[in-house]
Amino acid sequence: MQAFFHGFILAFGLILPLGVQNIFVFSQGVTQPNIYKALPATLAAALCDTLLIVLAILGVSMLVLQFEWIRLTLLIVGILFLCYMGKVIWNAGASNFENNRALSLKEQVLFAISVSLLNPHALLDTVGVIGTSALKYKGFDQTLFTVACISVSWIWFFGLMITGSSMKKLQISGKVFLLFNKLSALFIWGTAIYLAISLI
Template sequence: MQSIIHGFLLSLGLILPLGAQNVFIFNQAANHKSLFKTLPVIIAAGLCDTFLITLAILGVSLIIISMPILQIMIYIIGLIFLMYMAWSLWHEKPSTFNTYNSMSAKKQVSFALSVSLLNPHAIMDTIGVIGTNANIYDGWDKIFFSLTTISVSWIWFLFLAIVGKKIGHIDKSGKYIVLINKCSSIIILIISILIFKSLFELIF
């Protein structure tokens, strides 16, 4: 029970803060007409978190910390993707508009991959926090800890999508969805600025 409670509280504390991944999942659920159409982004984000957490617990992801060049590359690529995402969300219109084309599954997955696998802050949190805390457990306790942290991610992403869909369903005119898109874009832009600051400090 200790490892399960520990994993639950730790992963919940890491995933609750407003980040690019959470913003994007919520945004897509609010913009699409059905929850089913947001499954690509939910599944992609869940698989990415599962992948990162598994690597962190196995210790494989420590390679990233030991290679400054690799860190810089992740920061640069992640920054470019987040800037593009901020621009896309700023110009995105809600599904209540006749001229709106829902973001394709392929684009949802590519954006989800970028905010999950190319987000330096998320990677460092996973490696530095979850990976480190997992080292205090062995055997079944470590397995329970791992499964709990992974489960929290999946449940949280589904919860975000449900809440986003409810808001999108209430907003018949689409004006609030436009506001959500603008706010999402600004939040991701701020995250991009913070990543640029971290990149600058890493290089200089």
């Protein structure tokens, strides 16, 4: 079970920090009228993570690490995306929480896909860390490692959705959620700056 526990702990450590994916899934738990309405965002985020993990372990990570221009392209696109997402979260916070605007099913899915597949942290963590760590395992051990990483994503995103929905039921002041959005936007911009510095 060493491979399973390695994958579980590694994936948990990577998904734990505050990021665009986590913020979005949590916010849907808060803004949707009930927990079931937040399922599209949660499922889309978990499925995208599953796709990235499987592709990384199948060998895409080696391709990206071999060609520097691919890594640079991912970073540049990701930095621009993070700057844009920070702006969206900073400006849209008031309308989402004060007016209780809930995204439609289509909007949830598209947004979740974009924050999952265009997020440089998610891509580089999956490719550079999970993909390369999986190389030490073969056969059934590698399968256990993969299952552990995927399980963490599903458990984490459903946990965020349930937590967001539970906090809404507690009738916490909207100002708390607005502050959370502002801090989240600052964190995302900080991440973009950190990635930009790494390019220099």
